[in-house]
Amino acid sequence: MDLKEIEASVNQHYSEMVQIRRHLHMYPELSFKEVHTPAYIADYLRELSIDVKEGVGGRGVVGRLIVDESLPTVALRADFDALPIQDLKDTPYKSTVPGVMHACGHDAHTAVVLTAAKILSGMKDKLKGNIVFIHQHAEEVDPGGAIQMIADGCLDDVDAIFGQHVSTSLDVGTIGYKYGTATGIPDDFTVVIKGRGGHASRPHNTIDPVAAGIALCNQLQYAVTRRTNAMDSVVLSITMFNAGNQHNVIPDEVTIGGTIRTFNHDMQETMINELNRTLEGLVTTTGISYDLDYMRGYPPVVNDDAMTDIVVGSAEKMPSVTQTERLDPDLGGEDFSYYLQRVPGTFFYTGVRNSSFKADFPHHHAHFDIDEKGMINAVSVMLESVFTYLEKESR
Numbered sequence: 001m002d003l004k005e006i007e008a009s010v011n012q013h014y015s016e017m018v019q020i021r022r023h024l025h026m027y028p029e030l031s032f033k034e035v036h037t038p039a040y041i042a043d044y045l046r047e048l049s050i051d052v053k054e055g056v057g058g059r060g061v062v063g064r065l066i067v068d069e070s071l072p073t074v075a076l077r078a079d080f081d082a083l084p085i086q087d088l089k090d091t092p093y094k095s096t097v098p099g100v101m102h103a104c105g106h107d108a109h110t111a112v113v114l115t116a117a118k119i120l121s122g123m124k125d126k127l128k129g130n131i132v133f134i135h136q137h138a139e140e141v142d143p144g145g146a147i148q149m150i151a152d153g154c155l156d157d158v159d160a161i162f163g164q165h166v167s168t169s170l171d172v173g174t175i176g177y178k179y180g181t182a183t184g185i186p187d188d189f190t191v192v193i194k195g196r197g198g199h200a201s202r203p204h205n206t207i208d209p210v211a212a213g214i215a216l217c218n219q220l221q222y223a224v225t226r227r228t229n230a231m232d233s234v235v236l237s238i239t240m241f242n243a244g245n246q247h248n249v250i251p252d253e254v255t256i257g258g259t260i261r262t263f264n265h266d267m268q269e270t271m272i273n274e275l276n277r278t279l280e281g282l283v284t285t286t287g288i289s290y291d292l293d294y295m296r297g298y299p300p301v302v303n304d305d306a307m308t309d310i311v312v313g314s315a316e317k318m319p320s321v322t323q324t325e326r327l328d329p330d331l332g333g334e335d336f337s338y339y340l341q342r343v344p345g346t347f348f349y350t351g352v353r354n355s356s357f358k359a360d361f362p363h364h365h366a367h368f369d370i371d372e373k374g375m376i377n378a379v380s381v382m383l384e385s386v387f388t389y390l391e392k393e394s395r
Contacts, residue, residue: 136241
């Protein structure tokens with residue numbers, strides 16, 4: 001399939017791709033609670049005469065376009081869960097579900113891979129291999145849907161995989177890529193600090209969990225800046241501090257939550273040790289006790305160089321792509337990493353930023369939106385990458 005055919009086919013299906021994305025945007029579903037979204041995806045794939053399996057790993061959907069089982073097989077992955085955020089946009093397609101919205105672009109990811117499935121199913125005679133369409137639930141919440149779907153066979157007979165993420169950090173027309181390590185390890189933690197409450201005018205008769213909690217937050221920042229090498233990237237953010245509800249009452253408990261982001265397991269273990277050491281120090285100095293719930297996050301995404309070369313080469317050929325940009329690793333988390341631990345692949349980034357109609361808010365923001373024209377680049381690069389990979393493997 002030449003570039004003109006890809007471009008013409010993608011443009012032909014653009015309106016439908018937008019309709020799919022907007023439908024999903026209006027009816028979002030939270031991680032591990034997806035019901036209507038996977039059913040919608042499965043019905044769409046079946047109409048293309050693609051073999052479909054539902055309930056993969058729980059709520060995932062896998063479509064298989066088989067040309068010849070003796071030929072190589074490449075997978076395309078999209079995630080479809082939403083976030084617990086109230087949609088504050090003023091658009092006709094804003095979320096209809098209170099407190100839930102697609103604030104990370106998973107609706108666009110699904111629309112892109114479904115469009116790729118429609119185009120590829122219509123040219124089965126031109127394929128030099130098989131295609132697996134992996135539609136994954138629950139990317140946003142540990143343990144994530146990827147590892148569950150893999151355990152249930154979504155990668156059976158798959159030789160390679162491509163995935164992409166829309167990005168409002170990149171202008172429309174830009175394709176971003178990363179060689180090697182692309183994302184970090186996103187650990188989360190919750191600490192319940194237990195003291196002994198009492199009257200705020202007599203703090204000497206209490207074991208103050210608020211003061212201990214404040215000390216914990218400060219000392220953990222000290223651990224980041226003074227216990228780790230400045231050349232090792234570490235982010236520690238306290239995102240929750242819940243304590244008390246009365247001005248003159250010292251509460252019995254404080255709940256603190258946050259995230260620790262690292263790039264390697266040695267630094268991950270260092271920060272876990274520092275968290276435990278700091279808490280034990282507070283037990284000694286303040287008399288508190290505590291419960292710690294520490295949740296290890298996804299492993300880092302590590303892209304295969306050869307597969308990244310394919311994406312970069314494909315992007316540089318596409319007329320609709322105006323720029324390719326090599327990006328630095330970042331400390332976001334992404335469970336696409338589990339697929340890459342089993343088969344070679346790469347995860348690239350599609351620019352969807354357009355300030356002219358407010359498609360420039362960060363991910364996980366209540367006003368998040370995209371310039372849907374960016375989806376043309378996402379599906380075009382995926383298609384060209386598929387054809388390039390299969391052509392290479394069939395030689």
